[in-house]
Amino acid sequence: MLDNLALLVQFPAVTVDVVVNGLLIGAIFALAAYGMALVWGVLNIVNVVQGELVVLGGYVTFLLVQAGMPPLIGVPVSAIVMFGVGWVLYRAIVFRVVDKDIFISILATFGLAILIQQLANLSFGADVRSVDAGLGSLHFLDGMVTVAWVKMIAFVLALAAGASLWLFLRHARLGQAIRATAQNPRAARILGIDTGRVYAATYALNAALCGAAGSLAVMAWTIHPYMGLPYTVRSFMVVVVAGVGNVGAVVAAGLGLGALENLAGFVLGTEFQIAFVFALMVAILVWRHWRAARRREHLK
Amino acid sequence: MRKGLFSGIFLGLTLLVAPAVAEEPGVIRLGAAVSLTGKYSSNGAFTRKGYDLAVNKINAAGGVTVAGKPYRLEVIYYDDESTPARGAQLVERLIQQDKVQYVLGPYSSGLTEAIAPVTEKYGIPMVEANGAAISLFRKGYRYLFAVLSTTDEYLRGAVDIAARLSDDPSKLRVAMAFENDPFSQDVREGVLADMKRHGMKVVVDDKLPPELNDMSATLSKVKALRPDLMLISGHDKGASLAIRQFADQRVNVPMLALTHCDSARIAENFGLAAEYALCAAQWASTLTYADALFGSASDYARLYEETYGEVAPYQAAESSAAVQVYADAFERTKSLDPEDVRDALAETRMMTFYGKIEFDETGKNIAKPTVLFQVQDGKYVVVYPEEFAEAKIRWPTPPWSER
Numbered sequence: 001m002l003d004n005l006a007l008l009v010q011f012p013a014v015t016v017d018v019v020v021n022g023l024l025i026g027a028i029f030a031l032a033a034y035g036m037a038l039v040w041g042v043l044n045i046v047n048v049v050q051g052e053l054v055v056l057g058g059y060v061t062f063l064l065v066q067a068g069m070p071p072l073i074g075v076p077v078s079a080i081v082m083f084g085v086g087w088v089l090y091r092a093i094v095f096r097v098v099d100k101d102i103f104i105s106i107l108a109t110f111g112l113a114i115l116i117q118q119l120a121n122l123s124f125g126a127d128v129r130s131v132d133a134g135l136g137s138l139h140f141l142d143g144m145v146t147v148a149w150v151k152m153i154a155f156v157l158a159l160a161a162g163a164s165l166w167l168f169l170r171h172a173r174l175g176q177a178i179r180a181t182a183q184n185p186r187a188a189r190i191l192g193i194d195t196g197r198v199y200a201a202t203y204a205l206n207a208a209l210c211g212a213a214g215s216l217a218v219m220a221w222t223i224h225p226y227m228g229l230p231y232t233v234r235s236f237m238v239v240v241v242a243g244v245g246n247v248g249a250v251v252a253a254g255l256g257l258g259a260l261e262n263l264a265g266f267v268l269g270t271e272f273q274i275a276f277v278f279a280l281m282v283a284i285l286v287w288r289h290w291r292a293a294r295r296r297e298h299l300k
Numbered sequence: 301m302r303k304g305l306f307s308g309i310f311l312g313l314t315l316l317v318a319p320a321v322a323e324e325p326g327v328i329r330l331g332a333a334v335s336l337t338g339k340y341s342s343n344g345a346f347t348r349k350g351y352d353l354a355v356n357k358i359n360a361a362g363g364v365t366v367a368g369k370p371y372r373l374e375v376i377y378y379d380d381e382s383t384p385a386r387g388a389q390l391v392e393r394l395i396q397q398d399k400v401q402y403v404l405g406p407y408s409s410g411l412t413e414a415i416a417p418v419t420e421k422y423g424i425p426m427v428e429a430n431g432a433a434i435s436l437f438r439k440g441y442r443y444l445f446a447v448l449s450t451t452d453e454y455l456r457g458a459v460d461i462a463a464r465l466s467d468d469p470s471k472l473r474v475a476m477a478f479e480n481d482p483f484s485q486d487v488r489e490g491v492l493a494d495m496k497r498h499g500m501k502v503v504v505d506d507k508l509p510p511e512l513n514d515m516s517a518t519l520s521k522v523k524a525l526r527p528d529l530m531l532i533s534g535h536d537k538g539a540s541l542a543i544r545q546f547a548d549q550r551v552n553v554p555m556l557a558l559t560h561c562d563s564a565r566i567a568e569n570f571g572l573a574a575e576y577a578l579c580a581a582q583w584a585s586t587l588t589y590a591d592a593l594f595g596s597a598s599d600y601a602r603l604y605e606e607t608y609g610e611v612a613p614y615q616a617a618e619s620s621a622a623v624q625v626y627a628d629a630f631e632r633t634k635s636l637d638p639e640d641v642r643d644a645l646a647e648t649r650m651m652t653f654y655g656k657i658e659f660d661e662t663g664k665n666i667a668k669p670t671v672l673f674q675v676q677d678g679k680y681v682v683v684y685p686e687e688f689a690e691a692k693i694r695w696p697t698p699p700w701s702e703r
Contacts, residue, residue, distance in 0.1 A: 004521070007521065007524055007525070010524075011524045014520050014521070014523065014524040017520045017523065017549075018516070018517060018520045021516040021517075021520065021549070022516075022517075025514050025516070121339075125342075126339065127536065127564075127565075128536045128537045128539075128540040128541075128564055130540055130544055130569060130570070132569075132570065132571065132573070137547075137548050137549070137550055139550055143523070143550050143552070143699075143700070143701070144523060144524070146548065146549045146550045148548035148549070150548075151548070217513075220544075220548070221513055221514055221541060221544065221545075222513075222537055222540045222541050222544060224536075224537060227513065227537075229511055230511050230513045231513075262514075262516060262517050263517075264517075265517030265518070266517040266520060266521060269506055269507065270477070270506045270507060270508050270509060270512075270515065270517060270518055271480055271506070271507035271508070271509060273509060273517065274509050274511065
């Protein structure tokens with residue numbers, strides 16, 4: 001561990017490489033986490049099936065490329081297809097657990113996650129899939145710092161998606177309806193908002209964001225039917241840290257998590273990378289609990 | 301089940317009647333629980349096809365002769381649903397109800413580990429072809445025989461080549477990234493001993509998590525430390541991810557060796573990025589091994605393709621070899637008593653299209669080295685062991701700026 005730290009000091013370029021690659025993977029986490037925050041905030045559902053939606057988005061792009069389409073077309077197409085999938089999922093299953101106890105929604109979406117994994121295994125096989133975007137890599141500092149173009153695109157897209165989501169929630173009619181429903185569904189209903197539609201749109205929007213994330217993941221990394229969990233865990237972690245109502249915080253938390261995680265993997269060894277993510281989450285929860293307790297004390 | 305019972309009675313009758321009609325061939329019944337459903341279903345199917353191909357070929361060539369009397373081979377199959385507990389149960393049933401006295405192995409180390417205690421308890425020999433974990437051979441099993449090379453052998457060839465290509469092996473620096481699971485850690489253990497013997501230095505020794513989705517932290521380290529050899533084992537996802545990220549991060553290592561890159565289909569999926577990668581494998585149809593039954597390795601591959609309409613995977617090849625081992629032992633045994641057959645199996649010394657087979661006292665095959673392919677111009681070409689190789693290894697791998 002100490003040698004690894006020494007290595008970071010000795011080769012500053014390596015530090016840059018580790019942090020940059022971490023930020024780029026963090027962007028994908030952020031993309032998946034926007035949707036989770038949205039669903040959590042509006043429907044009050046912890047969407048455990050998040051990672052599987054990402055993986056399905058990846059398969060959509062994989063199938064498109066198999067059919068001879070250029071890989072980057074996969075990003076919008078996956079988002080659109082997954083929007084439809086999200087809508088159907090909501091209308092078929094998820095609407096039953098809105099406004100129910102949070103454990104019921106966790107169980108239901110967990111069940112959905114297993115179902116989707118098995119269906120993906122049946123239809124696409126257990127093979128590991130990847131798509132070559134054919135874009136190559138940028139490299140600086142004598143090749144010590146490398147950034148794959150597709151990760152660069154993922155990064156920019158994630159930021160753009162965050163910005164448009166923010167604008168959409170603030171200014172679009174449907175965005176305002178989503179916020180109104182999140183604040184008080186009953187009042188929204190009285191004011192003529194079709195909350196059922198808003199819920200469905202929110203869930204579908206989440207699936208679309210996941211679809212885009214999955215499409216980028218299959219180009220930058222690999223996917224297989226059981227790959228969802230890392231994405232679910234990371235999105236959950238990001239939302240826990242950033243809260244449900246703040247797109248900017250989600251971006252920051254996603255990028256920060258990616259960079260920290262990669263650094264931890266470098267210094268502690270990859271076997272502790274995931275353990276680090278969980279330890280960090282526990283630490284943040286404890287800290288927030290402590291801070292909230294102090295604030296309560298203050299108010300007394 | 302009824303059918304099994306009736307055929308069991310039928311077998312009993314044939315055995316009783318057999319001495320009277322000496323010219324009618326008898327039947328030797330083998331039993332196997334293989335995964336026809338569940339997560340190993342595709343590899344389980346390969347296992348069964350391999351067994352069937354060899355049984356049919358042996359029967360077509362006149363079966364086997366035990367103490368001057370001709371016999372045909374037959375296999376009873378059950379589906380173990382890819383679960384160890386079910387596998388153990390079914391083998392118990394094969395032995396107790398179907399009265400099978402010789403067992404063929406299942407697919408995967410996990411299933412073999414579950415079944416071996418059962419065959420051991422009844423003193424029934426098991427020749428297996430798809431359980432490579434070294435732990436299987438550390439339990440002192442007497443009735444277990446494996447035709448394939450154990451997992452610790454997988455990447456030893458790469459260390460051997462690296463040592464041979466270098467003027468001073470003790471100067472070599474090695475980076476390792478092995479998944480934190482029994483298979484990959486066995487592979488790691490196998491190479492560590494060799495590297496120590498050569499005096500090589502380990503500069504990176506990462507354990508990849510099973511839920512691996514990114515290995516850029518490891519690769520950044522590799523870029524900084526510039527090792528001479530990199531070894532990676534993490535099933536299909538580890539191999540795919542490594543090839544993808546080696547190219548994306550432009551990691552320059554003179555020699556890269558992996559496991560599972562043939563099953564991850566790296567040459568087909570990653571094109572130029574996969575060039576120069578060395579892949580450990582049990583068998584290849586381009587090897588020059590040959591025997592009297594199937595002919596050469598490529599003859600076997602052709603027969604398999606004609607029969608099943610797909611390319612012969614090594615899982616099928618080793619399964620066929622397991623049946624050949626039984627056939628060979630039946631020819632040499634004093635009687636069909638399982639104990640005598642076990643003793644004959646222990647003395648196996650034969651050449652097959654799959655490679656040389658000779659068991660040590662723990663039951664593993666010590667005569668067959670693992671094979672290394674190299675991806676050369678989009679094809680998997682055998683480069684090791686050198687005496688069976690098709691082509692010379694391309695080494696060192698040029699840096700990305702020249703590829």
